[in-house]
Amino acid sequence: MMRINKFLAAAGVASRRGADLLISDRRVMINGKVAVLGDKVSGAEKIEVNGVPVSKPEVKEYWAVYKPRGVVSTSGDEWGRNKVTDLVKSKARLYPVGRLDLESEGLMILTNDGDLALKLTHPKFHLEKEYEVEADRKIEQDKINPGINKIKKVSGNTMWILMYEGKKRQIRSMCWQAGLRVKRLLRIRIGKLVLGDLSPGETKKISISEII
Numbered sequence: 001m002m003r004i005n006k007f008l009a010a011a012g013v014a015s016r017r018g019a020d021l022l023i024s025d026r027r028v029m030i031n032g033k034v035a036v037l038g039d040k041v042s043g044a045e046k047i048e049v050n051g052v053p054v055s056k057p058e059v060k061e062y063w064a065v066y067k068p069r070g071v072v073s074t075s076g077d078e079w080g081r082n083k084v085t086d087l088v089k090s091k092a093r094l095y096p097v098g099r100l101d102l103e104s105e106g107l108m109i110l111t112n113d114g115d116l117a118l119k120l121t122h123p124k125f126h127l128e129k130e131y132e133v134e135a136d137r138k139i140e141q142d143k144i145n146p147g148i149n150k151i152k153k154v155s156g157n158t159m160w161i162l163m164y165e166g167k168k169r170q171i172r173s174m175c176w177q178a179g180l181r182v183k184r185l186l187r188i189r190i191g192k193l194v195l196g197d198l199s200p201g202e203t204k205k206i207s208i209s210e211i212i
Contacts, residue, residue, distance in 0.1 A: 010057035063110040068200035106187030107195040130189035135180040143178040
């Protein structure tokens, strides 16, 4: 059960404060009766605002996905290529949070929580992402300019880099400028969430607390 103002906010009708005003103005009905502040609902009731039925809010889902190489990281593709959203078996309409280019692989988050997606992709949030990068030759760290990002470790032709700002193909570009060609680019962490033992194409349902 939840308070009617929280239900209306979750359904996208108005903010909680706005919902309180609608209720005070006697514009909200629950099973044919005028709602009052503090009423609680389960979502099974017939709820109307200004005579228009309000649908039950969609249950929020969060998925960790290992995007393989060759799979696009969008929910739609005009060329009919395999999409990351095809990997998750869910009835919810899920969207990827952020992107990985076609030849990159690793951790992605899929959700129907628009507020979370906006927060995780907003530049002000500075969500830390970690990548494992394999180059075609030995990496000389002093030749790579990571900008505001940070190289965590270098071992032979592999480095681990922490990204706070993710421009399109930025890692590949910084490697190219250092005379390196990226052979494999793998995202292994987003915020607190790690790729762990997921294999290419595998998914698992997660909670929001595992991300932030």
